[in-house]
Amino acid sequence: MEIRPYMAADFDGLDALWREAFPKDPPRNRADVSVPAKLAMQDDLLFVAIEQGRVIGSIMAGYDGHRGWLYSVAVRQDARRLGVGKALVQTAEAALRARGCCKINLQVRSSNAAVIAFYKGLGFSVEDHISMGRLL
Numbered sequence: 001m002e003i004r005p006y007m008a009a010d011f012d013g014l015d016a017l018w019r020e021a022f023p024k025d026p027p028r029n030r031a032d033v034s035v036p037a038k039l040a041m042q043d044d045l046l047f048v049a050i051e052q053g054r055v056i057g058s059i060m061a062g063y064d065g066h067r068g069w070l071y072s073v074a075v076r077q078d079a080r081r082l083g084v085g086k087a088l089v090q091t092a093e094a095a096l097r098a099r100g101c102c103k104i105n106l107q108v109r110s111s112n113a114a115v116i117a118f119y120k121g122l123g124f125s126v127e128d129h130i131s132m133g134r135l136l
Helices: 008-021 031-040 084-098 113-121
Strands: 002-005 046-051 054-063 068-075
Touching: 002 084, 008 031, 008 046, 008 054, 008 068, 031 046, 046 084, 054 084, 068 084
Parallel strands: none
Antiparallel strands: 002 046, 046 054, 054 068
């Protein structure tokens, strides 16, 4: 497995991965919207995991000078529990750390116990915050 920055040739594989991993996400989170937006800002913080020429994982990161964020962490179902997700998170953490980031945030659906356990296993903790949002 190789983890590297996203390239345009990865789009179809990334799109298929996200459709599998996030089937209920709204259209604004689909690859055809999110990837061009990400490439317009901090394009070096979108990573893919590649195995035998196919995209098996992804992670997006962002840093605003105050905190880092992780987004769209996904691993193909047939590649889970093989260390792909952990390696993706470690890659994004290293890239954020290199920018001077000292704290990373992420959001997980409260009902997703498996993903919460995954992040706890990587040293993340549940913080007492309420996530709020507003569509523009």
